[in-house]
Amino acid sequence: AQTVTQSQPEMSVQEAETVTLSCTYDTSENNYYLFWYKQPPSRQMILVIRQEAYKQQNATENRFSVNFQKAAKSFSLKISDSQLGDTAMYFCAFSNAGKSTFGDGTTLTVKP
């Protein structure tokens, strides 16, 4: 079974600064997908970014980028130029064969 670990329950960052959220996972699979989802106070889950395991290039989506280290089974999320609207709970997720496993989440607070 796959496991996803987010070791930072809570983090904070000043507006306009950069923050990195950590995620590690454990799997014996070679092909899979990794995701970051955010859940703002509205509780609507939103896809932030996706990484395919067979791609070495790190995914980027505007201010969001990942550092994918397949051998280390690490998948961190970097948020640049943090904005107040980035305040949310962030979930790292592993997906393979149609099934997703979520980490426990990191609550990020962006301070003005």
Add this chain to the structure above:
Amino acid sequence: GAVVSQHPSRVICKSGTSVKIECRSLDFQATTMFWYRQFPKQSLMLMATSNEGSKATYEQGVEKDKFLINHASLTLSTLTVTSAHPEDSSFYICSYRVPDEKLFFGSGTQLSVL
């Protein structure tokens, strides 16, 4: 991005009554969808996986007779909490899976059982 409509957003009911939650994909079709339960400041707990036209697969510990799932079409699924009790109070979320493994989520339903 794909839009998933989930309603009601909030429901309060008396103990012993049944509550139906509807989840609808508005601009796409997907064969597989999931129902989750979430407690405050915790992760999503998968309750069941549903494929259109077939019976749902429930996770261990989830009572299939209490949480009835109907996935009659590619765009509509319902979760009925039967004979609800206070311990069923929770935030329920649906999501659809598209071919590249992305998940699109409904906005959630906060169920409070008195």
